Amino acid sequence: MxxxxxxxxxxxxxxxxxxxxxxxxxxxxxxxxxxxxxxxxxxxxxxxxxxxxxxxxxxxxxxxxxxxxxxxxxxxxxxxxxxxxxxxxxxxxxxxxxxxxxxxxxxxxxxxxxxxxxxxxxxxxxxxxxxxxxxxxxxxxxxxxxxxxxxxxxxxxxxxxxxxxxxxxxxxxxxxxxxxxxxxxxxxxxxxxxxxxxxxxxxxxxxxxxxxxxxxxxxxxxxPESYRKAESEVLKNLNKQQDGIIARYFNRPISLWISKKLSFTNITPNQISIFAFSVACIASLLFAMGSYIPLIIGGILAQISSIIDGCDGEVARLKYQESSYGGWFDAVLDRYADAFLLFGLTWHLYSNSGGNLYLIIGFFAITGSFMLSYTADKYDNLMKIYINTRNIRIGRDMRIFVILLGALLNQVELILIFVAVVMNIEAIRRMIICKNPTTETL
Known part of the structure; x- marks a missing residue:
């Protein structure tokens, strides 16, 4: 003992x-x-x-x-x-x-x-x-x-x-x-x-x-002064090494502020995960409506969902409520949310133009999104050991932020093409790196 x-x-x-x-x-x-x-x-x-x-x-x-x-x-x-x-x-x-x-x-x-x-x-x-x-x-x-x-x-x-x-x-x-x-x-x-x-x-x-x-x-x-300094330091230490550029400089400062407030409540990390997923579902329904104003609102809600999605893990770490199930549960909801958001955008284009090409683009966008998430764990672990982490990490935070920008600019087609092309290329690049990580020179 x-x-x-x-x-x-x-x-x-x-x-x-x-x-x-x-x-x-x-x-x-x-x-x-x-x-x-x-x-x-x-x-x-x-x-x-x-x-x-x-x-x-x-x-x-x-x-x-x-x-x-x-x-x-x-x-x-x-x-x-x-x-x-x-x-x-x-x-x-x-x-x-x-x-x-x-x-x-x-x-x-x-x-x-x-x-x-x-x-x-x-x-x-x-x-x-x-x-x-x-x-x-x-x-x-x-x-x-x-x-x-x-x-x-x-x-x-x-x-x-x-x-x-x-x-x-x-x-x-x-x-x-x-x-x-x-x-x-x-x-x-x-x-x-x-x-x-x-x-x-x-x-x-x-x-x-x-x-x-x-x-x-x-x-x-x-x-009180040492309390304030310690509080600030503990929150700062919640940042993750594998955070992408959007998560690090945009999402995380906001999510940490929210998590600080949530830590004093009885709200659990899993409840936060469900709420973030629900916001993403509402965003996907707004995308599917096919008009510009719902598209803008949906883009904003998608980004809000992405920010809140960081709070579940932050609150779990703050209050020692981490669990393997909690991490897995959050990841599953994220995959569903990604699929719903991208399908909502795909339906937005298809309902307005009727072109089958958009269904194909949407399929590859969803596939690329899934494969990027699937390869993330092994790739992130290798990043800690072998790979220079100063380069930009392409992940979910960037994907959702691109959706926000595309929604605001009414460029849904460009969003789906970007996600379909960039996410699949990045997934393939990761497979190559993970095969022989010591030769990677980013």
Whole structure:
């Protein structure tokens, strides 16, 4: 069992405008404590010990429900000394519960789960290893309150908030062996009850190593300003490497704004997928009506559907609701939506001119659309490994945007020809690249 201790006893006075209990503050749809636990689960932790204090009853209610939802053991330990702001007392409350190395976290710190995975994968770890941020100019850091670290030969020599010279910052992510409890007891007897006091005590004995997080995300939510910065960074990290140019610069900024609002509701990712699909269906019916005004409205609705289609995955990632079924369900609805939109455009032309040629063009447009989507997964995976991603990616975002432009300009024929030709050529190009990806020079 990979055990994790989380300190969640404090009041969080600097964040009172967001909530009276910091662990319960809602951050993009989840209480901070739930976000911390779910991140740790992604990192491989499967048993939790949460130290409570201020407003312990509502906190324990959230944790009990989370334990039921995840099927994992989440134990709560009340710290009667929680009003003593020295957080070492909270860590010491779990002394009799843990006899093996464990992960120690703060309930108000956000982090990339890969930090913990990489930290625990290190071999020959000393008694304590602290994940540190060596980006001295990190804009997420509030220098007046962050704990600073001085390092020599990959070992911590000094730790504290008032260091004048330092090499990095404490992220609040610790690998600890049970020796930390003995160090805390010794320090408390000297009226030094903070966790940093115990870390300094062990550092003086050359027993505290470091793990550099490099460019990985972390944030300490201390006040409204740090909350705002962390929120912005978390949303920015929802961008996908394989986003096409339209998705990256047009759709994604709008969908992120919408997803931020949706994260605070009970709307599920699958419900968002269904709504986006419904909007696309309405657009296809408007296309099929055969006149210009419905064509314009349909084009706008198609683009709206494309934007909203990004929200389901964003909300799923924000609220840890990702699932294989959800991704598959969204992909299936996208294929149906593509077929309906292109058939609506095909019927628009056919009903106005009656030419069978338009049915053939429409057939190849739908086929090209499907094949482009079918080849996307393998191609995108290869893009991450071999292929220069600075070139323009042709995908669904571009296809829908072309439909919008064509609808506004009343050039339905050009839309279908463009989709039929470009999408099939791109699908064939991908098949060639995927056969021998290392020779691709884009």
């Amino acid at each position: 990979m055990k994790c201790v989380i300190i969640a006893a404090g009041k969080g006075e600097r964040l009172q405008e967001k909530g009276t209990s910091k662990p319960l503050v809602n951050f993009l749809g989840l209480p901070l404590i739930e976000r911390t636990i779910r991140t740790a689960i992604k990192a491989g932790m499967n048993e939790f010990f949460v130290v409570t204090g201020h407003e312990k009853d509502p906190l324990e209610g959230i944790l009990n429900k989370l334990s039921e939802d995840t099927g994992l053991d989440i134990h709560t330990i009340y710290n009667p000394e929680w009003e003593n702001k020295a957080n070492g007392f909270s860590v010491l409350t779990v002394k009799d519960k843990i006899k093996e190395p464990f992960l120690l976290l703060m309930s108000d710190h956000l982090f990339d789960p890969s930090i913990v995975r990489n930290l625990f994968s290190k071999s020959n770890k000393p008694d304590v290893v602290l994940a540190i941020d060596t980006k001295i100019n990190n804009p997420m850091i509030a220098l007046d309150i962050v704990t600073k670290i001085k390092v020599d030969n990959n070992k911590i020599t000094k730790i504290g908030k008032n260091l004048k010279q330092y090499d990095g910052f404490d992220t609040g992510i610790f690998y600890c062996k049970p020796v930390i409890f003995k160090a805390l007891e010794i320090c408390i007897k000297k009226d030094k009850g903070f966790l940093t006091d115990a870390i300094q005590y062990l550092a003086d004995k050359n027993k505290v190593g470091i793990f550099k997080i490099k460019d990985k995300f972390w944030a300490d939510i201390n006040d």
